[in-house]
Amino acid sequence: GRRMSRVGFVLVGLIFIVLLVEESLSASYYIRNQRYGSGNGTNWNNAFTFSGLGTYLPTANPGDVFYIRADEGAYVITTGPYQLKGGGVVGNRVRITGVDVNLRPAYATFVGNRQNWTLPANPEQITNVSGFGGSSLFNDIQTSSIEISFMNFVNYGYVLTFGANVTDVLLQDVTSYNVVALMNQDEPSLTVTNITVNRATGTGYAKQYIRFRGNSNNITVSNVIANSGRQAYSNWASGFVLDDTAHDVTVVNCYFYNGFDNQDNNPSAYWNGDGYSTERGNYNINFVNCSASGWTDGGWDCKSNNLTLTDCSGWDNKRNFRLWGYTNVVINNINSTEPHVRGGIGGQSHIFLADNSTVRVNGGVFNSVSNATIALYVESYATLTLANVVTNYNGRNYIATGGRVLIDNSTTVASPSPNNNNNNNS
Numbered sequence: 001g002r003r004m005s006r007v008g009f010v011l012v013g014l015i016f017i018v019l020l021v022e023e024s025l026s027a028s029y030y031i032r033n034q035r036y037g038s039g040n041g042t043n044w045n046n047a048f049t050f051s052g053l054g055t056y057l058p059t060a061n062p063g064d065v066f067y068i069r070a071d072e073g074a075y076v077i078t079t080g081p082y083q084l085k086g087g088g089v090v091g092n093r094v095r096i097t098g099v100d101v102n103l104r105p106a107y108a109t110f111v112g113n114r115q116n117w118t119l120p121a122n123p124e125q126i127t128n129v130s131g132f133g134g135s136s137l138f139n140d141i142q143t144s145s146i147e148i149s150f151m152n153f154v155n156y157g158y159v160l161t162f163g164a165n166v167t168d169v170l171l172q173d174v175t176s177y178n179v180v181a182l183m184n185q186d187e188p189s190l191t192v193t194n195i196t197v198n199r200a201t202g203t204g205y206a207k208q209y210i211r212f213r214g215n216s217n218n219i220t221v222s223n224v225i226a227n228s229g230r231q232a233y234s235n236w237a238s239g240f241v242l243d244d245t246a247h248d249v250t251v252v253n254c255y256f257y258n259g260f261d262n263q264d265n266n267p268s269a270y271w272n273g274d275g276y277s278t279e280r281g282n283y284n285i286n287f288v289n290c291s292a293s294g295w296t297d298g299g300w301d302c303k304s305n306n307l308t309l310t311d312c313s314g315w316d317n318k319r320n321f322r323l324w325g326y327t328n329v330v331i332n333n334i335n336s337t338e339p340h341v342r343g344g345i346g347g348q349s350h351i352f353l354a355d356n357s358t359v360r361v362n363g364g365v366f367n368s369v370s371n372a373t374i375a376l377y378v379e380s381y382a383t384l385t386l387a388n389v390v391t392n393y394n395g396r397n398y399i400a401t402g403g404r405v406l407i408d409n410s411t412t413v414a415s416p417s418p419n420n421n422n423n424n425n426s
Contacts, residue, residue: 026063029056033072044101050075053082053096062088062145070098070106070150078113081139083163088145090168090194098150105150107175110137112156117178119203119229123294126260129206130233133157134180141166149173158184167193171200178204180234182226185212188244192216202226206234208277209256213243222252228259236261238274239292242304245281251290258294262343271344274301275317280324287312296342298322298352305329316340318347319377324354334364334389339373349374350393353382353403360385368393378403 029041031053037046041056048056053066060066068075088094098108114134117127134157138148142164153159153176160171160183169192176182182202185192191214200223202209209226212219221240228237239256242249256275263269275292278285282304291313292299299314303324308331314320315337323329339348350366350373353359357379366375366389375393378384382403 026061026065029060029064029066030069031066032069033075044069050077051082053084057084057094057096057143058086060086060088060094062092062094064088064094066094066096067103068096068098068108068151069101070108071100074109074111074154076111077137078111078135080112081136081158081161083140084138084143084146086146087143087166090145093145093147093168093170094143095147095149097147098152105173107150107152107173109152109154110156111154112137114155114157114178114180116155117204117229117231119227123258124230126230126232126262128233129231132178132206132231136161139163141169144168146170147172152176153179153182156180158186160184161186162190162192163187165191167195169194170196170198172196172198174200176200176202176205178231179206181205181207181209181211183210184208185214185216188214190214190216193218195219197221198223200224200226204229204231206231206237208238208241210239211241211243212246212249214246215244216246217248219246219249220252221250221254224254224256226256228257230258230260232260232262233264236272238272238277240276241274242278242282242285244279245283247282248284249282250286250288251276252288253290254287255291255293257292260296260342262296267343269344270346271296271318271342274298274322275314276300276302278302278304278307280304283307286310292317292320296344302329303354308332309334311335313337318342319349319352321351322354323352323359324357326356326358329357329359331359331361332363334361334366336364336366338368338370341372347374347377348372349377351375351384352377353379353384355379355381357382358385359383361387361389363388365390366393376405378405 030047032047100106112135115132138160140163144166145168147170157180237259259273261273273296283306293316295317299317299320301322305325305327310332313335320336336350341348380402385406
């Protein structure tokens with residue numbers, strides 16, 4: 001092969017020098033509940049308050065760190081939202097993180113003004129939160145290459161929302177209690193890319209805990225556990241939501257549960273509320289080792305194509321897996337246990353296929369003992385292919401309406417059901 005030219009060596013050397021200079025220019029800023037000393041943030045004795053982020057973050061260099069003191073009590077922040085501007089470069093983010101006095105990771109707690117709420121002891125008890133309100137915290141993220149970590153958000157509306165086309169954002173090691181939503185992209189005209197959410201735990205949320213939309217892409221959400229706590233009458237809670245044309249998304253090791261929507265207590269309406277939701281325009285979506293339970297609609301309610309679920313489990317939802325796609329929709333090793341309808345029109349089922357959809361299931365099990373369960377609800381012109389799937393159920397129907405179920409893509413089991421007398425609504 002060719003030897004590197006002298007010019008090539010010089011260029012590599014210059015790049016290395018630039019990286020060293022960037023590293024040497026990185027600084028640390030210290031934040032406490034009140035101002036100390038000069039308030040320039042150079043150490044704990046000269047710390048500035050949380051509002052100082054608005055001054056120092058826009059001029060921060062790549063690699064700078066903002067340490068938030070976590071062991072001196074909560075930060076009561078109700079005057080936001082705060083706009084995040086500035087940021088680092090790809091590979092060298094600016095960090096905002098909670099620590100103790102010795103700079104060891106610790107969760108800094110932020111408290112807003114959403115009405116107080118406590119998770120009921122009875123997991124079926126609903127709470128009307130329509131008037132709970134709640135201030136926002138980081139309600140206008142306009143910075144790329146930033147990490148937000150080791151924070152606990154209590155009594156907020158929307159904790160983090162995007163206000164610009166940003167990239168390379170990491171939200172990691174955070175918890176929430178009684179919020180409207182954790183991370184939300186409300187504006188469909190924005191495109192956010194290379195977003196990572198990792199190790200988040202939530203208790204009590206009234207809307208979509210995590211949502212991306214527009215043409216946002218290259219998103220990874222992992223190790224998130226979030227219990228909606230049946231916060232209701234807010235139209236409505238869902239766990240993870242994609243909309244518009246958001247694409248190339250991976251969700252791993254997540255569990256969303258106990259979301260409730262009763263359409264303003266209307267028993268004649270179709271009740272919503274899903275653990276995971278995608279729309280027609282979304283594509284290249286992968287769920288791996290995820291779970292959903294206790295939702296008034298689907299564990300998964302996915303309308304997208306190029307959708308894969310691997311080692312995913314649904315139980316105690318009205319319809320554990322509710323699928324609408326028709327191209328490359330595959331479930332590998334499904335685990336569906338005892339669906340449960342809590343109200344509204346429509347019956348309970350392990351898997352539901354909408355009209356004209358096509359889904360293949362490779363391996364897994366359907367388990368239920370309730371005779372109210374429709375094991376496989378396949379609508380007109382839909383095709384469900386089962387390969388190496390174990391079915392243990394006492395359901396009323398194998399297929400509820402006029403679709404097809406194929407075993408190993410060859411043998412038609414029923415098309416349609418001879419006992420189609422169920423009042424089920426899609």
